[in-house]
Structures are given as C-alpha cells and as structure tokens.
Amino acid sequence: MAVPKHKVSKQRTHTRSANWKICKPTLTVCPKCGEMIPPHTVCKHCGYYKGDSVVQIKQEKKD
Ligand SMILES: [Zn+2]
Secondary structure, eight states, X not given: OOOXXXXXXXXXXXXXXXXXXXXXXXXXEOTTTOOEEOTTXXXXXXXXXXXEEOSOOOOOOOO
C-alpha cells in the first residue's frame, strides 16, 4: 500500500478545499413538455427521449 511521504499541511488541505466549488447541475429544456431535465436522459415528466416515448409515466392517483 502506498504511504504518503510527508504530512499534508492544513494550509495545503485548505487551499485544495478552496478550489472545490458548488456548481449548478446542467439542465436542458425537454422539447416535448418544456420541463427542465438533465441532458442525455429520459424526461421523467413525459417519458420521452429524442422525440420517442420510451417510458410510460404512471398517472398520479387523486384521493
Ligand atoms: Zn418531457
């Protein structure tokens, strides 16, 4: 097992951590229903991908 040769200083750790930023998820507009969805995924609102219905979306039950 590889063993670190030197202790990583607090400053080095903190400097590395300072470059880790929160980023917004990439979203695109579904051409079928207009909802915001991640790219290259089946739309969970309408079940369409690349203009074809690939997943049947269940209708929510109303009490
Ligand atoms: Zn959609």
